[in-house]
Amino acid sequence: MSTPLLEIEDLQARVCDREIIKGFNLTINEGEVHAVMGPNGAGKSTLSNVICGKPGYEVTGGSIRFKGKNLLALSPEERAREGIFLCMQYPVEIPGVPTATFLKHAVNAIRKHHELPELDTMEFVKMLREEGKKLGIDNEMIKRPVNVGFSGGEKKRLETLQMSILKPALSILDEADSGLDIDALKVVADGVNALRDGHRSMLVITHYQRLLNYIVPDFVHIFADGHIVKSGDKNLALELEEKGYAEFVKEK
Amino acid sequence: MAGLLQNKPLLCDNIPWVEALRQKGRRAFEEQGLPTAKTEYWQYTKPRDLNADDFVMQNSEDYEFLTRDEHHHCDCGGNCSCGHHDETEGIDLNNRLLPFDAYYLYFANGMFIPMYPALPAGVEVKPLAEALADGEAKPYLGKLVDIEKHPFAALNTAYLEEGVFLRIQAGVKLNKPLVIWNHTEVDDENVFYNLRHLIILETGAEAEIFEYSDYCGAEKSRYFANSVNEIFLSADAVLRHYKLQDEAYKANHVALTAVRAKAAARYHNFCFQRGANIGRNEVIVNLCEEQAAAEVNAAYKMSGWATLDFTTDIEHLAPATFSDQLVKGVVDGDARGVFQGKIEIHPDCVATEGHQLHRAILLSDTAEVDVKPELKIYADDVKCSHGAATGELDEDQLFYMQSRGIDVDEARRILVEAFLDDVLLKIENEAIRAYVKSRV
Numbered sequence: 223m224s225t226p227l228l229e230i231e232d233l234q235a236r237v238c239d240r241e242i243i244k245g246f247n248l249t250i251n252e253g254e255v256h257a258v259m260g261p262n263g264a265g266k267s268t269l270s271n272v273i274c275g276k277p278g279y280e281v282t283g284g285s286i287r288f289k290g291k292n293l294l295a296l297s298p299e300e301r302a303r304e305g306i307f308l309c310m311q312y313p314v315e316i317p318g319v320p321t322a323t324f325l326k327h328a329v330n331a332i333r334k335h336h337e338l339p340e341l342d343t344m345e346f347v348k349m350l351r352e353e354g355k356k357l358g359i360d361n362e363m364i365k366r367p368v369n370v371g372f373s374g375g376e377k378k379r380l381e382t383l384q385m386s387i388l389k390p391a392l393s394i395l396d397e398a399d400s401g402l403d404i405d406a407l408k409v410v411a412d413g414v415n416a417l418r419d420g421h422r423s424m425l426v427i428t429h430y431q432r433l434l435n436y437i438v439p440d441f442v443h444i445f446a447d448g449h450i451v452k453s454g455d456k457n458l459a460l461e462l463e464e465k466g467y468a469e470f471v472k473e474k
Numbered sequence: 475m476a477g478l479l480q481n482k483p484l485l486c487d488n489i490p491w492v493e494a495l496r497q498k499g500r501r502a503f504e505e506q507g508l509p510t511a512k513t514e515y516w517q518y519t520k521p522r523d524l525n526a527d528d529f530v531m532q533n534s535e536d537y538e539f540l541t542r543d544e545h546h547h548c549d550c551g552g553n554c555s556c557g558h559h560d561e562t563e564g565i566d567l568n569n570r571l572l573p574f575d576a577y578y579l580y581f582a583n584g585m586f587i588p589m590y591p592a593l594p595a596g597v598e599v600k601p602l603a604e605a606l607a608d609g610e611a612k613p614y615l616g617k618l619v620d621i622e623k624h625p626f627a628a629l630n631t632a633y634l635e636e637g638v639f640l641r642i643q644a645g646v647k648l649n650k651p652l653v654i655w656n657h658t659e660v661d662d663e664n665v666f667y668n669l670r671h672l673i674i675l676e677t678g679a680e681a682e683i684f685e686y687s688d689y690c691g692a693e694k695s696r697y698f699a700n701s702v703n704e705i706f707l708s709a710d711a712v713l714r715h716y717k718l719q720d721e722a723y724k725a726n727h728v729a730l731t732a733v734r735a736k737a738a739a740r741y742h743n744f745c746f747q748r749g750a751n752i753g754r755n756e757v758i759v760n761l762c763e764e765q766a767a768a769e770v771n772a773a774y775k776m777s778g779w780a781t782l783d784f785t786t787d788i789e790h791l792a793p794a795t796f797s798d799q800l801v802k803g804v805v806d807g808d809a810r811g812v813f814q815g816k817i818e819i820h821p822d823c824v825a826t827e828g829h830q831l832h833r834a835i836l837l838s839d840t841a842e843v844d845v846k847p848e849l850k851i852y853a854d855d856v857k858c859s860h861g862a863a864t865g866e867l868d869e870d871q872l873f874y875m876q877s878r879g880i881d882v883d884e885a886r887r888i889l890v891e892a893f894l895d896d897v898l899l900k901i902e903n904e905a906i907r908a909y910v911k912s913r914v
């Protein structure tokens with residue numbers, strides 16, 4: 223039996239008075255991995271930002287339900303605590319805030335929400351070291367301010383680390399593969415796959431079929447001009463690689 | 475009911491030079507009056523609330539100048555049962571200790587509480603009135619401040635009597651910070667008081683001083699605290715001077731610190747301004763001999779209707795002198811932050827460096843920051859820089875933290891703390907830094 227986790231119905235959203243999401247429909251059940259592929263400027267990042275509640279994105283129609291709740295009524299932090307995580311295309315630098323401090327705030331905010339005791343510094347550091355090791359993130363990096371001076375690949379690895387320790391029910395990966403070399407790509411994919419336990423779900427946004435060799439999706443959707451133009455299984459990604467977007471956008 | 479110039483009885487009114495100085499101060503204040511927007515360096519901060527005519531001044535009690543031996547020496551800060559502390563009426567000294575090891579001097583509503591820390595040999599502390607009576611204050615008083623140009627210093631001079639006289643002998647290094655705790659407690663009346671501290675570090679002496687102004691009492695009452703510090707640093711002396719101003723939102727706090735630094739003397743100032751209706755801290759440093767150096771740093775954080783003003787005047791009067799300033803502010807509500815920073819490099823003062831940086835964050839649409847840098851350079855071969863920037867909290871940073879589950883208010887707090895982090899690191903004493911941080 224599949225339980226719906228995220229249900230998006232006829233979503234319309236605008237940024238700066240421009241209609242970007244135009245009648246978007248998608249249901250993600252527990253444990254499923256969905257890939258979304260689409261041309262530049264199609265609105266993929268916009269969609270992820272709308273799901274996460276980023277200010278400046280105005281929903282003008284439709285609905286988003288998460289675990290049956292009206293997601294649009296929740297603040298960004300409430301959505302995160304409910305279990306939505308956005309692995310950002312462009313992670314933000316925060317000078318003056320050590321990465322470890324930032325992560326501790328995040329972990330404890332989410333634990334508190336689930337009525338778990340907050341981790342003390344010792345427990346937290348131990349957990350961080352273990353998870354960091356798997357992703358090739360050393361202590362020195364964790365002491366540095368959030369993303370400041372991190373290379374593109376390091377930023378993506380830090381995003382993956384956050385996902386690993388926050389253990390979200392739904393991870394949205396917005397071009398987690400951009401700027402990664404082959405080895406880093408495997409490391410990030412391993413981190414993502416470690417969370418696949420049959421219950422957690424993923425929404426993987428990418429331009430390249432390559433990532434989907436590592437994170438194998440249950441469904442692939444082609445997203446153009448603000449909505450899904452075609453859905454299929456993992457083979458759709460291969461077909462897309464061959465034919466390009468033009469074919470599918472035309473189909474509509 | 476009375477304004478700022480009152481005829482209140484003052485200690486030591488039988489000493490001609492003291493009376494002459496007070497008269498001079500009174501005349502200088504009468505001539506200048508309260509600063510207006512036209513007064514130099516008072517363009518932004520408007521002390522018009524001080525025009526009120528209902529200020530009450532309390533009369534200082536005669537300390538019946540005890541001889542040194544009869545002074546009560548105690549480091550308990552009021553927590554022991556020696557019986558002496560109970561005599562200090564009007565203020566509860568219990569729990570009046572900061573979370574770090576220090577020597578304490580207490581003032582309540584501008585009046586010295588005759589309780590003396592057990593200071594090491596070579597460190598001399600007495601109430602200003604005692605130094606007026608024995609004449610020791612005479613060579614120092616008024617030597618660093620031009621009262622014809624500083625109306626509040628003139629007013630302060632008119633009421634000379636309360637404050638401390640601190641002298642550290644050559645080569646003596648004070649082993650713990652000295653806290654000068656300036657506590658204000660007002661009920662129904664609007665209180666006005668003046669403090670004048672003289673701080674003298676002889677050759678090679680070293681000390682850390684923490685000035686702390688706090689408040690408890692009725693929220694509605696105004697008060698006006700007007701203080702002047704004159705600090706004399708002989709060659710090679712090092713003074714780390716920290717100040718935390720953490721007061722009622724109706725407080726009016728005007729303070730002027732004037733410093734003279736001789737050869738290779740170092741003056742480090744850090745001022746954190748928090749509460750007050752008007753909080754003005756002005757620091758004047760005269761670097762008079764080669765290798766003298768000053769670091770004048772500050773942070774301010776407020777909301778409501780407050781105006782917090784940090785004004786500096788660094789005078790490079792000798793070659794090879796150095797100054798550095800970092801000032802950071804966080805302003806919310808309808809509050810206003812003011813930074814006026816002057817650096818003057820006098821003729822022939824070559825190989826001199828003067829740097830200044832101001833950064834502020836506005837947390838609301840109605841908050842305001844006014845910055846006036848002023849560099850006057852009359853010498854060649856100098857390195858000077860200044861910069862100022864005012865912005866808002868970064869929306870993307872806020873969202874990034876929220877998207878990880880962190881509450882938006884908590885995220886704001888973390889960003890504000892991060893913003894102030896580097897300036898707070900200027901407090902070298904870790905315990906004092908931790909305390910100031912806890913009050914941010």
Ligand SMILES: Nc1ncnc2c1ncn2[C@@H]1O[C@H](COP(=O)(O)OP(=O)(O)OP(=O)(O)O)[C@@H](O)[C@H]1O
Nearest residue numbers: 237238240242260261262263264265266267268269
């Ligand atoms: N803040 C904004 N102001 C104006 N236009 C915006 C804003 N954010 C996004 N857009 C526009 O919305 C459209 C969709 O952008 P979005 O970033 O969602 O595309 P994308 O599918 O993620 O593209 P890419 O593959 O290049 O990452 C683009 O045309 C973009 O210029």
Ligand SMILES: [Mg+2]
Nearest residue numbers: 266267268311
């Ligand atoms: Mg994008």
